[in-house]
Amino acid sequence: MSSLKRYFAVRSAQTVVMLFLVLTALFVLFRSMPGDFTTQMAAAGANEAALARIREQWGLNEPLYVQYFEYIKNLLRGDLGQSPVYRVDVWEFVKLRMFNTFILVAPAMTFTYLFGSVVGTIAGSKRGGLLERIGIVPVITTGSFPAFFTSIVLIVVFADWFNLFPTSGMLSATSATGLEWWEPYLSWDFAHHYVLPFTAVFLRYLFIPSLIMRTSVVEVMGQDHTEYHRLTGISPTKRLRHVAKHASLPVITIYPVSLARALGGVVLIETVFNWPGIGFTLVEAVLGRDYPVVQFVFFIVATFVILSNFVVDLVYGVIDPRIRIDD
Amino acid sequence: MSAPLLEIEDLTVQYRTNQGMLTAVSGASFTIERGEFFGLAGESGSGKSTLAKAIIGGLDDNGEVTSGTLRYRGEEIQDLAETELNERLRWKEISWIPQSSMNSLDPLQRVSEQAAEIGRTHTDLSDEAIREKLKEMFDVVGLQQSRIDDYPHQFSGGMQQRAIIALALFLEPSLVIADEPTTALDVIMQDQIFKYLDRTKTSTDTSLLLITHDISVIFESCDSVAIMHASQVTERGSAQAVHDNPRHPYAFMFKEAFPDIREPKRELEVIDGYPPELMGDVDICSFADRCPWAVDECRQSAPSLDPVGDDDATHAAACVRADEAYELYEAEGTDPDGTGRTIAPEEDD
Numbered sequence: 141m142s143s144l145k146r147y148f149a150v151r152s153a154q155t156v157v158m159l160f161l162v163l164t165a166l167f168v169l170f171r172s173m174p175g176d177f178t179t180q181m182a183a184a185g186a187n188e189a190a191l192a193r194i195r196e197q198w199g200l201n202e203p204l205y206v207q208y209f210e211y212i213k214n215l216l217r218g219d220l221g222q223s224p225v226y227r228v229d230v231w232e233f234v235k236l237r238m239f240n241t242f243i244l245v246a247p248a249m250t251f252t253y254l255f256g257s258v259v260g261t262i263a264g265s266k267r268g269g270l271l272e273r274i275g276i277v278p279v280i281t282t283g284s285f286p287a288f289f290t291s292i293v294l295i296v297v298f299a300d301w302f303n304l305f306p307t308s309g310m311l312s313a314t315s316a317t318g319l320e321w322w323e324p325y326l327s328w329d330f331a332h333h334y335v336l337p338f339t340a341v342f343l344r345y346l347f348i349p350s351l352i353m354r355t356s357v358v359e360v361m362g363q364d365h366t367e368y369h370r371l372t373g374i375s376p377t378k379r380l381r382h383v384a385k386h387a388s389l390p391v392i393t394i395y396p397v398s399l400a401r402a403l404g405g406v407v408l409i410e411t412v413f414n415w416p417g418i419g420f421t422l423v424e425a426v427l428g429r430d431y432p433v434v435q436f437v438f439f440i441v442a443t444f445v446i447l448s449n450f451v452v453d454l455v456y457g458v459i460d461p462r463i464r465i466d467d
Numbered sequence: 468m469s470a471p472l473l474e475i476e477d478l479t480v481q482y483r484t485n486q487g488m489l490t491a492v493s494g495a496s497f498t499i500e501r502g503e504f505f506g507l508a509g510e511s512g513s514g515k516s517t518l519a520k521a522i523i524g525g526l527d528d529n530g531e532v533t534s535g536t537l538r539y540r541g542e543e544i545q546d547l548a549e550t551e552l553n554e555r556l557r558w559k560e561i562s563w564i565p566q567s568s569m570n571s572l573d574p575l576q577r578v579s580e581q582a583a584e585i586g587r588t589h590t591d592l593s594d595e596a597i598r599e600k601l602k603e604m605f606d607v608v609g610l611q612q613s614r615i616d617d618y619p620h621q622f623s624g625g626m627q628q629r630a631i632i633a634l635a636l637f638l639e640p641s642l643v644i645a646d647e648p649t650t651a652l653d654v655i656m657q658d659q660i661f662k663y664l665d666r667t668k669t670s671t672d673t674s675l676l677l678i679t680h681d682i683s684v685i686f687e688s689c690d691s692v693a694i695m696h697a698s699q700v701t702e703r704g705s706a707q708a709v710h711d712n713p714r715h716p717y718a719f720m721f722k723e724a725f726p727d728i729r730e731p732k733r734e735l736e737v738i739d740g741y742p743p744e745l746m747g748d749v750d751i752c753s754f755a756d757r758c759p760w761a762v763d764e765c766r767q768s769a770p771s772l773d774p775v776g777d778d779d780a781t782h783a784a785a786c787v788r789a790d791e792a793y794e795l796y797e798a799e800g801t802d803p804d805g806t807g808r809t810i811a812p813e814e815d816d
Contacts, residue, residue, distance in 0.1 A: 373557025
């Protein structure tokens with residue numbers, strides 16, 4: 141088996157183990173929070189006998205390990221359970237909200253990282269140049285504002301003053317009904333609503349890849365192999381490509397972490413833009429002790445972090461031969 | 468007779484610093500003939516690496532050739548733009564063996580990939596032909612041909628050094644500049660490297676500019692030598708002439724500072740003090756403050772590199788007392804006045 145294949149195999153196995161550990165930790169964590177979902181009902185004045193019946197019905201009286209094995213068993217069958225609060229299937233409940241967040245954050249962050257890498261490379265490769273001295277300032281400025289502030293400014297300027305984009309929401313209320321679930325996402329109406337939140341995410345996070353890439357490029361430019369490349373007389377374009385390849389390693393490392401943080405971190409942007417994403421769902425579910433929903437949403441976020449790290453490791457393995465696990 | 472391969476004439480290289488122009492090379496002159504192995508010696512900071520980098524256009528951004536000429540095959544090259552250097556000179560004509568071979572190979576490229584990139588840039592050879600050439604050179608430097616597809620981290624330090632040498636030689640340049648090619652290596656490896664370099668000397672008519680602080684290496688493997696001290700070439704000539712008949716105090720003291728296997732009991736020479744840091748134009752002998760035989764004249768102008776008038780026409784020394792210094796040293800050692808201390812004590816600020 142080649143070292144690259146072996147590396148993929150080992151990392152895949154590690155990923156599966158990690159996911160299982162995350163599941164377990166989440167389960168224990170939320171069960172050890174005080175109260176359960178009946179607490180709110182009790183506060184609302186439900187009688188104790190009825191609540192006991194509900195607990196019985198949902199298996200909350202069973203010992204923790206029984207609940208745990210039941211949970212894992214169902215999960216392996218693909219059964220995520222029901223939300224005891226909303227009495228709907230968890231999957232049905234969260235899938236569209238998750239998708240809404242994802243379709244906003246993933247493209248926005250990916251674009252931000254690609255764009256920021258280019259900004260950083262240009263700024264770093266011309267030390268003391270105009271772009272390094274001036275171009276990086278707006279990037280840092282917009283990155284320094286709180287996300288809700290940037291969002292509000294965008295709404296005031298582009299939605300209110302210039303009236304170019306809608307102020308909030310993901311689709312207009314007048315959108316046609318009876319479509320397949322994915323059809324609205326391909327509409328102009330959606331794109332129209334998409335521009336401002338996308339821009340807000342972009343402005344909020346652009347400084348991260350720009351600054352990291354700039355520092356990294358400056359560092360790589362000073363390394364011996366860069367000077368050697370120069371003296372071998374290969375073209376400046378090829379040289380810059382080598383520099384960018386080296387310099388992109390830290391950016392690639394931080395990308396999934398940043399993406400995962402943004403998935404949770406766009407709560408403010410979602411709120412200001414009234415974007416029907418996962419942030420609000422999660423807050424509600426935690427407050428209501430809605431175990432199945434909370435566990436699943438957190439599990440998905442954790443899965444995403446782990447999988448994106450996994451993908452990064454694979455990309456690393458392809459880019460940098462030194463990372464591969466040796467035979 | 469056609470022009471020599473490389474002529475360096477009155478070359479001055481300066482770096483812009485916050486304190487002003489720092490002179491790294493001042494009025495250096497020497498010539499490298501085709502097929503000649505030329506050694507450039509001097510202690511750290513004497514300007515030898517700067518001089519070598521100036522030849523291949525590799526000075527740092529704040530460094531520039533401020534006067535003098537570099538002629539390659541008769542053509543002035545000191546003002547060539549980066550693109551011209553790339554197209555005409557680098558690697559096709561002049562290649563480079565860097566000081567830090569361990570970090571100079573791109574860790575993300577196989578050696579063969581790096582060679583292919585260089586080869587495609589400078590020649591019309593097919594990728595297959597480039598691989599063949601690299602394999603040949605791997606053979607010459609004692610690496611297995613099958614390892615051209617390895618990444619640098621799969622090599623040991625000595626093997627990386629040899630891979631770097633193979634890369635410097637595989638396009639058959641006319642001049643190879645080797646900047647302390649053996650600094651990081653143990654003596655056995657050093658010896659082997661020079662054996663490989665010697666092998667190229669007999670098999671091609673490649674010239675070598677060898678930069679080192681180890682003058683014994685130069686006397687062993689070079690035809691000619693120039694010795695630098697704090698930006699100035701103090702003495703140059705055939706290795707034989709400089710070895711047997713050194714004239715500049717720095718040259719013979721430097722030489723005597725190295726042990727000689729034929730004279731195991733001889734005390735090694737110690738040169739007191741440090742080379743000065745030179746801001747602006749250098750108009751003194753930079754060795755004057757360390758020289759036991761310095762006279763006022765040494766500090767009035769930079770001595771010119773004049774022929775010493777022995778059998779070797781290229782043998783020249785930049786010392787106003789070149790005619791008598793070595794005799795004085797032979798007769799009295801480095802303590803001519805008998806005061807026990809010949810170096811001017813450092814002044815307190």
